[in-house]
Amino acid sequence: MNSIDSTPAKQGLASIEGSERTLYPYVTGTSVIGIKYKDGILIAADMGGSYGSTLRYKSVERIKPIGKHSLLGASGEISDFQEILKYLDELIVYDNMWDDGNSLGPKEVHNYLTRVMYNRRNKFNPLWNSLVLGGVKKGQKYLGMVSMIGVHFEDNHIATGFGNHLARPILREEWHENISFEDGVKLLEKCMRVLLYRDRSAINKLQIAKITESGVFVSQPYALKTFWGYSAFENPTKGAEGSW
């Protein structure tokens, strides 16, 4: 199975023709949040693709099912996410071709992704993503993360980007083992609402995906109710004329 590198001659640091490695991301997705719940995993992400500070693309699906047992959510460079989906598609097809009753579970996919991300990091040509991998196989729930430099770990709740700072504190307080589906969705929406208020690259159009032993379900895009009538928002420059 070979998939990952371009030819060695073009690899490495900048040559006369110009650099062919990732220097900075262009079209990016913001936070992804994932939690374990009673029957499986719930993952939420908005549908925004920012081009720098412009909220350019508003229908980007950042959560995708992988095989029968896993869900992958990604933040960071969208084109790199699409590359990863291509590699994973190849991996799953290759796995299915064996047709022998064995199948790659979330643990295996997570470790495969870790190897890919770490290898790219070692070549100074990273895939600029933070990935959230969740799934259920044979009753075992699995939720893990891989960063663009190959740092990987598992936990009961995961978040990327701004989610780490704004969502995880809420999850640490309010998440508990065997949380129900309804409570889980409410909890995710609470986190997404905070992100919507405070993360400037967030948009009010999100999807929540769920994976259980019986399969994957990705919701239709919907918006959260917001409230902007706080008195602190009225006359914001009252105390400091000229500021915004």
Place this chain on the structure above:
Amino acid sequence: MFRNQYDTDVTTWSPAGRLFQVEYAMEAVKQGSAAIGLRSKTHVVLASVNKANSELSSHQKKIFKVDDHIGVAIAGLTADGRVLSRYLRSECINYSFTYESPLPVGRLVVQLADKAQVCTQRSWKRPYGVGLLVAGLDESGAHLYYNCPSGNYFEYQAFAIGSRSQAAKTYLERKFKTFMSSSREDLIKDALFAIKETLQGEKLTSSICTIAVLGVGEPFHIMDQKSIQELIESSEVKEDEPVADQGTAMQEDQSPEAAPMDI
């Protein structure tokens, strides 16, 4: 099997559609000392007869641990067996590294079979002269496979390869229906009895055989000599009873058979 003009190259077909070099390679397996394997739903046992060149030398290693959940027993050219075991170990550890998960036995066996097939279709290679009994545990339970030099592989409930393996096979054919639900201890005892059949009169001691066990919650390991000797001795005490049973069984069999012969 007689020498003929179609047997020099592995890439030459005979008019009857046979590849003689491949068949000769399978003959090499029959020359090696016996190896047997049997499995239940949760355990697999491999056993081999230790043959030494002379009294002065040590015996050749015929059972190899490939991973915690896979082991092989070989018969035939042990050098080829060693090299293939190294390949199997390499495949297992590479898969483990990438996926943090044990390689499913069924897939390893197919990879091994494909590797063997390559050697039957290149004029500059020869087939591997070794048969492998692959014992493995995966999500779907315990498995026993036989890989032969031709590149074929089969799954078995129980099997025996090597010299005088037919005697062991006869014993296993009698008892295999009970294996699926056998306990671990019964499986090992059956393995010992099967080995005994291949010895044809020679005394069964722990120095002449090697036993390895693999099961749910029990990683693949070769049993130590002391435990095997104890098992042999404990089954010898009971030997008088099974022999007596077989004696009466034989008499019963003879009575209906004797009737036609009377005429």
